[in-house]
Amino acid sequence: MESATKGLKVIGIAASPRGQSNSTALLKAALKGVESQGITTRILELIKYNVLQCMGCNICVHDGKCRLVDDMYDLYPEVSAADGILFATPIYFYSLPGFAKIFIDRFQLYWVKKYVLKEKMSCRGLGAMIAVAGTKGEKVFLPSELTLKYFFDSLCLEQYQSLTFREVGPMGEFEVTAPMKQQAEKYGKQYAKILKQHLLNK
Numbered sequence: 001m002e003s004a005t006k007g008l009k010v011i012g013i014a015a016s017p018r019g020q021s022n023s024t025a026l027l028k029a030a031l032k033g034v035e036s037q038g039i040t041t042r043i044l045e046l047i048k049y050n051v052l053q054c055m056g057c058n059i060c061v062h063d064g065k066c067r068l069v070d071d072m073y074d075l076y077p078e079v080s081a082a083d084g085i086l087f088a089t090p091i092y093f094y095s096l097p098g099f100a101k102i103f104i105d106r107f108q109l110y111w112v113k114k115y116v117l118k119e120k121m122s123c124r125g126l127g128a129m130i131a132v133a134g135t136k137g138e139k140v141f142l143p144s145e146l147t148l149k150y151f152f153d154s155l156c157l158e159q160y161q162s163l164t165f166r167e168v169g170p171m172g173e174f175e176v177t178a179p180m181k182q183q184a185e186k187y188g189k190q191y192a193k194i195l196k197q198h199l200l201n202k
């Protein structure tokens with residue numbers, strides 16, 4: 001079991017633009033849980049990167065490459081090589097913050113590789129959403145969860161159950177409590193265990 005799951009890496013993607021962010025704090029706690037299972041982690045704070053928006057030129061349809069020159073050059077190989085992704089986001093207008101969607105749209109070339117160019121990919125890992133909303137809207141997480149489902153799919157990752165918190169920071173307050181962090185750490189630990197199991201079954 002050990003050798004099949006040795007050297008695993010989970011990337012935490014933080015989609016909040018804020019320094020003191022509820023969703024990023026929960027992501028950090030979840031990654032602690034992941035690390036407790038012997039998995040290496042790294043956090044990418046999207047706001048720190050220069051990511052241009054997809055222009056829909058569809059040049060990638062021919063060779064699976066993007067002609068835009070920006071930080072995605074380094075992010076593509078790192079994100080696509082991850083065994084798992086935990087994508088943490090605040091809810092903005094029932095969806096992801098705009099710059100996070102811009103980042104996701106730039107993965108169109110992976111959709112092309114998979115479904116148009118039919119490149120062989122190793123479909124192994126798991127992606128999951130951690131999301132925080134200020135209100136108690138019943139369907140407040142649904143649009144982001146769907147967007148991330150297809151983002152994960154383009155990278156050949158199956159979607160694992162989300163961790164969501166409603167009524168947190170409606171006016172931007174930092175409201176992550178110790179029990180919430182404990183819940184996120186437990187979630188990360190469980191996610192890591194299921195990820196290992198998932199990889200062994202492949």
Ligand SMILES: Cc1cc2nc3c(=O)[nH]c(=O)nc-3n(C[C@H](O)[C@H](O)[C@H](O)COP(=O)(O)O)c2cc1C
Pocket residue numbers: 016017018020021022023024089090091092093094095132133134135136137140168169170171172173
């Ligand atoms: C531009 C903007 C739009 C928002 N839209 C929603 C929304 O549609 N539904 C909701 O429940 N909360 C909404 N919120 C509240 C945030 O989801 C909430 O403040 C969250 O705690 C922020 O997470 P963060 O600390 O990780 O940035 C919005 C906040 C901002 C700044």
